[in-house]
Amino acid sequence: MKRLHLSIISALFAAILVSGFTSCASIDPFADGGYSSEMAVLGAITSSVQSIEKASETITPEEEYYIGRSVAASIATTYPVDQGSYQMTSYLNKICETLVMNSDKPYLYKGYYVVILDTDEINAMATPGGHIFVSRGLIDCTDSEDALAAVLAHEIAHVQLGHSVQAIKASRVRAAVSDTTKAVAVTGLVAANNRSGGLNLSEKEMEKVMEAVNVFSDASNEVVKTLVNTGFSKEQEFEADKNALYIMQSAGYDPYAMLDMLEQLEESPSNEGWGSTHPSPKDRIKKVNKELSAMAKANPAMKEAKQVRKERFNTEYEDYRIFEID
Amino acid sequence: MLFLVVICLSLPLMAASKAKTQYVAIDPAPLKAKPAASSKKIGSIEYASAVIVLQEEKSWVYVQLVDDKSVEGWLPASALTSKKIKDKANSTSANADEIALAGKGFNSTIEAVYAEQYEMNFSIVDYIESLGADQDEAIAFAQEGQLNDGGAEE
Numbered sequence: 321m322k323r324l325h326l327s328i329i330s331a332l333f334a335a336i337l338v339s340g341f342t343s344c345a346s347i348d349p350f351a352d353g354g355y356s357s358e359m360a361v362l363g364a365i366t367s368s369v370q371s372i373e374k375a376s377e378t379i380t381p382e383e384e385y386y387i388g389r390s391v392a393a394s395i396a397t398t399y400p401v402d403q404g405s406y407q408m409t410s411y412l413n414k415i416c417e418t419l420v421m422n423s424d425k426p427y428l429y430k431g432y433y434v435v436i437l438d439t440d441e442i443n444a445m446a447t448p449g450g451h452i453f454v455s456r457g458l459i460d461c462t463d464s465e466d467a468l469a470a471v472l473a474h475e476i477a478h479v480q481l482g483h484s485v486q487a488i489k490a491s492r493v494r495a496a497v498s499d500t501t502k503a504v505a506v507t508g509l510v511a512a513n514n515r516s517g518g519l520n521l522s523e524k525e526m527e528k529v530m531e532a533v534n535v536f537s538d539a540s541n542e543v544v545k546t547l548v549n550t551g552f553s554k555e556q557e558f559e560a561d562k563n564a565l566y567i568m569q570s571a572g573y574d575p576y577a578m579l580d581m582l583e584q585l586e587e588s589p590s591n592e593g594w595g596s597t598h599p600s601p602k603d604r605i606k607k608v609n610k611e612l613s614a615m616a617k618a619n620p621a622m623k624e625a626k627q628v629r630k631e632r633f634n635t636e637y638e639d640y641r642i643f644e645i646d
Numbered sequence: 647m648l649f650l651v652v653i654c655l656s657l658p659l660m661a662a663s664k665a666k667t668q669y670v671a672i673d674p675a676p677l678k679a680k681p682a683a684s685s686k687k688i689g690s691i692e693y694a695s696a697v698i699v700l701q702e703e704k705s706w707v708y709v710q711l712v713d714d715k716s717v718e719g720w721l722p723a724s725a726l727t728s729k730k731i732k733d734k735a736n737s738t739s740a741n742a743d744e745i746a747l748a749g750k751g752f753n754s755t756i757e758a759v760y761a762e763q764y765e766m767n768f769s770i771v772d773y774i775e776s777l778g779a780d781q782d783e784a785i786a787f788a789q790e791g792q793l794n795d796g797g798a799e800e
Contacts, residue, residue: 339799347753381693381727382673382731383753390760393767396770396774397731401770406721411688413779414784415787417778417784418796421683421684421781422683422794424705425722425724427675429672429673429693431778433778434777533760536752568792570794571794572792589647625791625793628790628792629793632791638653
């Protein structure tokens with residue numbers, strides 16, 4: 321059972337990757353040849369009809385948060401979380417907070433948090449709970465604070481637009497009409513819980529808990545099916561880019577930095593391997609350009625302000641590189 | 647229900663036509679003195695609490711707590727949902743009914759079991775959640791970088 325569940329987790333993780341900033345990411349969620357056979361097995365592990373009826377209700381902010389936590393935990397099992405680069409991490413969090421406090425959704429159920437993944441891969445992603453991951457490879461792709469803000473604003477936009485949650489909702493509703501048996505999963509969970517006895521609950525209560533855990537597992541399954549096979553739609557990526565421009569603008573960042581960032585991604589040699597639904601940086605640049613031309617012209621003081629930020633970026637980045645262990 | 651009616655009747659006329667009960671979607675939601683994220687915090691409202699919207703300004707709303715009319719302040723409109731949220735069943739000693747209510751959901755009890763079953767390490771997530779910048783820090787950072795400070799007061 322455990323191995324199976326771990327593969328759910330890794331597949332879920334792969335799914336979430338699709339939602340990232342990652343047009344030039346080198347991870348290919350479709351490369352796992354064993355995936356479809358696993359999915360066939362996973363398809364059998366669905367919850368009771370009763371649970372699914374409950375699941376088809378709207379996901380609450382609290383659930384969004386806890387789903388986000390489990391997604392974050394999965395990401396952390398796949399990539400090393402950088403717990404050392406305190407300065408750079410703090411810098412990213414301040415950029416993030418500056419963006420969100422000027423946005424229409426300054427608060428989530430809990431909050432927004434940014435952490436660095438210690439990997440060369442160029443990647444960024446966000447959970448529905450506001451946990452934002454930025455890879456070292458992506459930080460190395462940026463050359464200014466405004467460019468970093470573009471990356472973060474894109475992820476914040478995915479969170480604020482509820483893109484990954486939309487996928488869960490849709491899939492949960494679909495689950496309700498699919499053939500369901502939960503016997504295998506429940507038996508495994510009951511046995512394991514009896515062994516662990518970690519929670520001081522009666523058997524009946526534990527059954528309820530396990531039912532809920534099972535439903536969560538279901539939702540994860542469905543997220544895997546939905547996101548791994550389809551990714552976020554082009555429209556959702558464009559929508560995130562567009563919203564990111566306005567988030568940047570209201571924070572006082574230069575929205576044109578989004579263009580610089582996308583151009584960097586386009587030039588990246590690892591810009592390949594994505595599904596047909598994932599828009600290319602080229603397409604995104606086109607759309608972003610169009611949106612930018614419709615936006616208000618930048619304040620004349622922007623250039624100078626941008627330079628101030630560029631300088632503090634340079635200082636932060638140098639420190640970050642010095643302490644980096646290769 | 648009766649309580650709600652009483653509150654509605656006691657509201658000023660301007661609110662009577664607009665008053666709608668909404669629910670707090672943030673845990674907890676900070677009440678602000680002015681409609682700006684970096685405005686002074688004057689209190690907070692717990693997750694799932696019912697509030698009435700008395701006034702709207704751009705993406706902000708001035709709310710009053712249904713259970714305690716003395717509690718008022720500004721919240722981002724995005725902090726509210728019109729769908730009634732069930733109270734959280736967060737404690738590990740939650741009774742069977744509470745857990746059943748949360749049956750579709752995912753809370754700390756569910757997470758604890760999930761973590762055990764799936765051998766997931768949530769302490770790393772707790773670490774990540776300790777990283778968020780606090781708002782005063784961000785305001786100073788924004789000002790230093792010639793950015794907008796979310797309408798912070800002098």
